[in-house]
Amino acid sequence: GQQLNQSPQSMFIQEGEDVSMNCTSSSIFNTWLWYKQDPGEGPVLLIALYKAGELTSNGRLTAQFGITRKDSFLNISASIPSDVGIYFCAGTPNRDDKIIFGKGTRLHILP
Amino acid sequence: KAGVTQTPRYLIKTRGQQVTLSCSPISGHRSVSWYQQTPGQGLQFLFEYFSETQRNKGNFPGRFSGRQFSNSRSEMNVSTLELGDSALYLCASRLIAGGIYNEQFFGPGTRLTVL
Numbered sequence: 001g002q003q004l005n006q007s008p009q010s011m012f013i014q015e016g017e018d019v020s021m022n023c024t025s026s027s028i029f030n031t032w033l034w035y036k037q038d039p040g041e042g043p044v045l046l047i048a049l050y051k052a053g054e055l056t057s058n059g060r061l062t063a064q065f066g067i068t069r070k071d072s073f074l075n076i077s078a079s080i081p082s083d084v085g086i087y088f089c090a091g092t093p094n095r096d097d098k099i100i101f102g103k104g105t106r107l108h109i110l111p
Numbered sequence: 112k113a114g115v116t117q118t119p120r121y122l123i124k125t126r127g128q129q130v131t132l133s134c135s136p137i138s139g140h141r142s143v144s145w146y147q148q149t150p151g152q153g154l155q156f157l158f159e160y161f162s163e164t165q166r167n168k169g170n171f172p173g174r175f176s177g178r179q180f181s182n183s184r185s186e187m188n189v190s191t192l193e194l195g196d197s198a199l200y201l202c203a204s205r206l207i208a209g210g211i212y213n214e215q216f217f218g219p220g221t222r223l224t225v226l
Contacts, residue, residue: 041220042219045216104153
């Protein structure tokens, strides 16, 4: 079945650094979604993308829908301690109504 | 607008018992999906219901079942609980399944512990 490859699996960064993570698929996707999950809570939707090439920002977060429709990336600028958590990418494949999730990127921020 | 709500938030059961979890979607949302999340694992898709019909199904044994009511509220049932069923069970809702806009919103989850 369709899968999303999300990388890296985990990241250790210093506070104030910029972060970049991405998600790739072997098939075309119509929608890309990015979520953040805090421990013990449900994932929270950060950004939704619906058009190839679309670049959308939400505060310090920026995400892009890849031109090939097979990838997406999420950037976090000037990281702060509350950015710690697991970031999931998700998307709907072309001609399908399922939502497929990546395995997540766990972000750690060093003091 | 209220978000997705799940009850109960925490549950402790013993092996062999059965459990029912409840989810109320965002008002107006007709699709409800269920996921299992265990430590170190991603989100494992259980099933999705839309207009009271199971639309999509993941690879879980028949002990896991669900249903959706006419008001879009959904329940998930796990029979003959096993230790490995201990997990955070997440419910998520979206407006419809297969539409143009697929923003899916999650509830806070039900933490199930099987002893």
